[in-house]
Amino acid sequence: MSSPPTGGSGKREWFSEVIGRTRFVVLIAVVAVLLVSFSLFLQGTLLALDAVWNSWRDIYREGLSAQRGDLAVEFLEVVSTMLKAVVFYLIGVGLYSLFITPLNLTSALGVESLADLEQKVVSVIIVILGVTFLEHFVRWEKPLDTLQFAGALALAGGALVFFQRVHRGAGGDLQQPESKLRARRDLFENEHEQRHIDERDVMQAEQATRAKAAGTVDADDGSG
Numbered sequence: 001m002s003s004p005p006t007g008g009s010g011k012r013e014w015f016s017e018v019i020g021r022t023r024f025v026v027l028i029a030v031v032a033v034l035l036v037s038f039s040l041f042l043q044g045t046l047l048a049l050d051a052v053w054n055s056w057r058d059i060y061r062e063g064l065s066a067q068r069g070d071l072a073v074e075f076l077e078v079v080s081t082m083l084k085a086v087v088f089y090l091i092g093v094g095l096y097s098l099f100i101t102p103l104n105l106t107s108a109l110g111v112e113s114l115a116d117l118e119q120k121v122v123s124v125i126i127v128i129l130g131v132t133f134l135e136h137f138v139r140w141e142k143p144l145d146t147l148q149f150a151g152a153l154a155l156a157g158g159a160l161v162f163f164q165r166v167h168r169g170a171g172g173d174l175q176q177p178e179s180k181l182r183a184r185r186d187l188f189e190n191e192h193e194q195r196h197i198d199e200r201d202v203m204q205a206e207q208a209t210r211a212k213a214a215g216t217v218d219a220d221d222g223s224g
Helices: 007-062 071-099 104-109 114-139 143-166 177-188 199-214
Strands: none
Touching (some): 071 114
């Protein structure tokens, strides 16, 4: 006959539940980051409208010869702003899905752990670095400064690529192709935002964990 739980055990369970509930403090960061993302999306939209309006106005007044060399730079700034908004958006929805409620959106994007979130954010940052260099290259005002800027970006980008290589395959074990497809179908066809983790997902995670520990599969398998 098992003995009843002691008072100390009950206190530990109560404290553990309280500690677990503190995860909702992440909502503060989620709201803040999403506000930054929405603000950047809005700013990018306004920049795009302004660039398009100015370009067509100049064409109407002066013809095609009015196309300025810095027009491409203005459009690249729009792209850079939108990419920055995407970074903050990924961080916001990723933190929400990891700490509050699993989402089909993050599963469809392959973000099911902090390592996955890091990989996605680093990938977008690398693209932002490339777009930023392209802006300076198009301007071509000071060749020496452009060369130095390219060297700095190459070092930063190389470090980020090295980080991705080192941490490749360190993401969530639930990151399986069929799981992604199911999440995308639920999200885009059935409009189900919240993700349900069933027993099949748990079994796949256990199998992937054992296979990685035994070294029988490559860490990148199933992460497509």
